[in-house]
Amino acid sequence: MAECSCLGIKYATKKVCFLIGFFYFILFAGYSQNQAIADSLEAIYLSGNYRDSDKLEILNEIAVSQADAEKKLTYSLELIEAARALDSVNYVITGFLEKGTALRLKGDLSEALKSYFEATNIATRKEAKSNLGVAKLAIADVYSIMGNHDNAVKYYRNAIKIYREQKDSIGIATALTNAGDDYFNNGKLDSALIYFEESDRIFRNTNYPIGTAYNKGNIGMVYAEQGEDDRAEVNMNEAITILEELQDYYPISVYLTYMSDIYLRKNNWSRAINYAQRSLELAQRYGFKEQISESNLKLSELYDYVGNYKKSNSYYKNHIAYRDSVTNLRGMEQMADIRTNFEVAQKQSEVDLLEKESEIQQLKDRRQKTIIYVSIIVLILVFFLAMGLYRRNIFIKKTKNLIEEEKNRSDKLLLNILPEETAIELKQRGKVQAKKFESVSVMFTDFKGFTHYADNLAPEKLVEAVDYYFSKFDEIIEKYGLEKIKTIGDSYMCAGGLPYPSQDHATKTVLAALEMIEFVNRAKTLNPENRTRFDVRIGINTGPVVAGVVGTKKFAYDIWGDAVNIASRMESNSQPGKINVTENTFTLIKDSFDCEMRGEIEVKNKGMMKMYFVSKIED
Structure with a gap:
């Protein structure tokens, strides 16, 4: 050889x-x-x-x-x-x-x-x-x-x-x-x-x-x-x-997903499913992690196409599990540490209480044995007993305060990750039931030229710049009652109309987007320390979604549905400093905002779609 x-x-x-x-x-x-x-x-x-x-x-x-x-x-x-x-x-x-x-x-x-x-x-x-x-x-x-x-x-x-x-x-x-x-x-x-x-x-x-x-x-x-x-x-x-x-099975697994697409376009759904299932089986047999994720996503899309949302959701969860298997959700780990510390402190307080009770019982025994000898010793024992009880009460009070503080910190961290209603359901039942919302406005933002900065800027400077924008975005969406879903690199995702349905979620989402654009523009002009600044693209779509919590340990609140994919396409088809919305969103906001019709634009996997730029609040 x-x-x-x-x-x-x-x-x-x-x-x-x-x-x-x-x-x-x-x-x-x-x-x-x-x-x-x-x-x-x-x-x-x-x-x-x-x-x-x-x-x-x-x-x-x-x-x-x-x-x-x-x-x-x-x-x-x-x-x-x-x-x-x-x-x-x-x-x-x-x-x-x-x-x-x-x-x-x-x-x-x-x-x-x-x-x-x-x-x-x-x-x-x-x-x-x-x-x-x-x-x-x-x-x-x-x-x-x-x-x-x-x-x-x-x-x-x-x-x-x-x-x-x-x-x-x-x-x-x-x-x-x-x-x-x-x-x-x-x-x-x-x-x-x-x-x-x-x-x-x-x-x-x-x-x-x-x-x-x-x-x-x-x-x-x-x-x-x-x-x-x-x-x-x-x-x-x-x-x-x-x-x-x-x-050589890896490429076969990928080509099978393309064959699935071809037969879906031919309206032969059963053959499309067959090709996607063969792709998944090959990927699972040979441990091709990335293709397992992609095959699950393809099956999710196929079952969603025919309205079998239960199977679609199951395959999508498998896709998410493989895609995010190496994601490090540090916030959840910190919350787990806090809970662990709380439980340790609680156990320690129980041990301390048992030790105190044992000491008290010993004092009582000694008092009973010596009471017949001298009354002065009895009085001294009573005095020490009272002091012990007083100190015990102080100790218990301090312990309860510490426990309450740790509980409040744990609850606060949980609310930073999940909506309040979802957090309550998770604590009560240990899991969260997925819910469908008929009308939600989904917004995506993305920074222009971020990849260039990521290649040429020190990591700590890059993180500092992104945090500067995302911290302000958090304030803005809280102001308008929107729900932050997640950030992926330089992409920021939020939604209006959940977890509590509302009639004006589209208007509030657009108002938040306008304020984000204004903040980004102001940050470029008011930059005395000459820090890294970006331009931002924003896309918004309105439609039905399914919301829930993925996983049982490092869980995260997320939303799924075609409305989410279209919102992402609106962002990628937007322009720096612009808010690009679909016709669904435009129909809900046209009486409140000045909008510029862009016409029908080709959207990948969606065909031609009408798009609009939102410029300002209507006078």
């Missing part, structure tokens, strides 16, 4: 780009990610029936051929340890690359990046050009997953340059395909096709079936986005056929 050079092709999804994982070209083994190869080599390795000199090569090929993310991680770590012991640089680099791929498949993107950067550093020091190209490509793929288009393009170009210098056809084609995929995910379909067409020519000229499969799948997804369903279906079916032969 020989050491392998590894390249990775990724593919696109509609909202977030995922990586299929590296595929490998092994000199004597053909194309990898062949589970049969991995299983065969694993059996040899576990049996110990091999020469010591072959250990690194066996571990290497198991790691690169293994499709199961957990096993890939295990064997990658073993490869790194064994290669370091024998000072084998190429195998160490391969180990870190495979470790990064395994972590990426498991959804741990930050740790995957660390592993890829470690491989990059070693390859740079040792001037291992081939491995350096692979590492640069892997880093670009992870940045693409994270939605960091600028960084992704930067590393794709680096990888392409390295491969062109080495005249590595497969490396060039792989990097071109992945770069095209990133342009695809950013809506730049023409640029994506240019990259795909060049990579397709290279794959066909080199007779590289797995590259051809990914390329056909990617082109199929472009056709799907362009509404050419028949051409999309043909290309993706050809890709799936090749990938099944190669036992």
Whole structure:
């Protein structure tokens, strides 16, 4: 066996780009990610029936051929340890690359990046050009997953340059395909096709079936986005056929969700459900965490489409659970700590009380034994008894005050996270029943150019700037009786008309949005310390939603429904310093505000929708 050079092709999804994982070209083994190869080599390795000199090569090929993310991680770590012991640089680099791929498949993107950067550093020091190209490509793929288009393009170009210098056809084609995929995910379909067409020519000229499969799948997804369903279906079916032969299941899982979309547009709901369910089963079988989330979301959308809201909500909760599995809700952890401290203090007070009662009983026994001897001793004992009772009462009073303070702090923290009605229900029943609201106004805000600032500004300065705006936004929505739902990065989400339904929620939501715009504009002009300032886009939609609490431990109040998705689309279709509203919201506020009709605008997955800019309160 020989050491392998590894390249990775990724593919696109509609909202977030995922990586299929590296595929490998092994000199004597053909194309990898062949589970049969991995299983065969694993059996040899576990049996110990091999020469010591072959250990690194066996571990290497198991790691690169293994499709199961957990096993890939295990064997990658073993490869790194064994290669370091024998000072084998190429195998160490391969180990870190495979470790990064395994972590990426498991959804741990930050740790995957660390592993890829470690491989990059070693390859740079040792001037291992081939491995350096692979590492640069892997880093670009992870940045693409994270939605960091600028960084992704930067590393794709680096990888392409390295491969062109080495005249590595497969490396060039792989990097071109992945770069095209990133342009695809950013809506730049023409640029994506240019990259795909060049990579397709290279794959066909080199007779590289797995590259051809990914390329056909990617082109199929472009056709799907362009509404050419028949051409999309043909290309993706050809890709799936090749990938099944190669036992490469991650991309199959993604392509199946696209097939589900195609059949939904054809009004064949049963086949759409079948494709989405197959996607979920594949993702669950092989532990593809990100795709489990996406498949659950697709099933939720399909059942919502036919009005089966119970099943839709169940799949959506599964989607949320996987999507937010690494979210660190610090506020909830702090509240849990406070509760724990309260319970400890309560138990300690009970112990102290028992000890005091024991002391009192001893004093009584002593008094009974000595009362017959001298009355002076009795009086002294009575005096000490009184003092003990007095101090005991003071102690109990202080303890009760401390307990009450801790309880109030716990309740206050809970109310900062959940609406009062929901918090009361949670404390009384231990869970919260989801509720449907027929008319709610949902608002999203987003800062222009935030990604640029995030890349170039110190983290503490970035957090300070975002906190400056969000703290004021909190004051504004409280003023108008709106409910804060959550913040995601630089996005702020709130709603009017829940948890207590109201008739004027649309008006109050727009008033709050106008005040937010005014505050953001004022912050730019009144900035004596020259701190970081942003422009803000705002989008509002009115419609029915379902509200409830997700989870049982690190829970959070959230809302779901098509009205929420449309509100998010209004924000992304808005402009800096503008409030963009749907026709539903406009109908409720048109008598109170000056509005500018924008006409019908294409909205992703929704078609043409009427939009309006709200400029001011009507005179």
